[in-house]
Amino acid sequence: MKFFIDTANLEQIKEAQAMGILDGVTTNPSLMAKEGITGAENILQHYKDICELVDGDVSAEVISTDFEGMVKEGEALAALNPQIVVKLPMIADGVKACKYFSDKGIKTNMTLIFSAGQALLAAKAGATYMSPFIGRLDDISTDGLGLIAEIRLIYDNYGFDTQILAASVRHTMHIMDCAKIGADVMTGPLSAIKGLLKHPLTDIGLAKFLADYKKGN
Ligand code: G3P
Numbered sequence: 001m002k003f004f005i006d007t008a009n010l011e012q013i014k015e016a017q018a019m020g021i022l023d024g025v026t027t028n029p030s031l032m033a034k035e036g037i038t039g040a041e042n043i044l045q046h047y048k049d050i051c052e053l054v055d056g057d058v059s060a061e062v063i064s065t066d067f068e069g070m071v072k073e074g075e076a077l078a079a080l081n082p083q084i085v086v087k088l089p090m091i092a093d094g095v096k097a098c099k100y101f102s103d104k105g106i107k108t109n110m111t112l113i114f115s116a117g118q119a120l121l122a123a124k125a126g127a128t129y130m131s132p133f134i135g136r137l138d139d140i141s142t143d144g145l146g147l148i149a150e151i152r153l154i155y156d157n158y159g160f161d162t163q164i165l166a167a168s169v170r171h172t173m174h175i176m177d178c179a180k181i182g183a184d185v186m187t188g189p190l191s192a193i194k195g196l197l198k199h200p201l202t203d204i205g206l207a208k209f210l211a212d213y214k215k216g217n
Helices: 012-019 029-034 042-052 067-079 092-103 116-124 134-139 144-158 172-181 189-197 200-216
Strands: 003-008 022-026 056-061 084-089 108-113 129-133 163-166 187-188
Touching: 003 012, 003 189, 012 042, 012 189, 022 116, 022 187, 029 187, 042 056, 042 067, 042 187, 056 108, 067 084, 084 092, 108 116, 116 129, 116 144, 129 144, 134 144, 134 172, 144 163, 144 172, 172 187, 172 189
Parallel strands: 003 022, 003 187, 022 056, 056 084, 084 108, 108 129, 129 163, 163 187
Antiparallel strands: none
């Protein structure tokens, strides 16, 4: 399972990268705005800065909602760095743009996926990744993890190689549940990733090892 961090915060990206377990980064316009990154030039520069920090794929989202606009924006984003993955919304023009980029060998991430039907379309369009938003489904009392399981079944039925990128991951158990179901990738906050470290018996055991070492030395 690949681990992506879902943030535009450079410090958090650096911290996750330093842990040695990071496979990539996902961003979206809201995450950029949260970091105070506004204006086309600054946003492009920020993507470049993120690519400098990590080795893996970096999803960069288009703002256009029409095919021509998405192609123009996506091409400019892809030209920034080979690590860039063009992130496209799950609307008709987004699917068309996804097929356009797939045919050109440019990596894509279809975003705002909330149903298995949308996931099927993303795979048919040749998306590299597709992002079901599990937390937002949970927010409206719908089974986000159930959607991941449905998509896994459909993709396995037909051998689609589009990667299921579980997004809108909110906490550590989401990561574990996605891993059990077989999501290819999860993208989540640093706090959820670091939560995987925690176990009280690890802390107790380590404290005892260190105390026993001290006794003997
Ligand atoms: O990867 C998508 C993600 O950024 C959305 O997360 O927490 O805003 O639903 P959230």
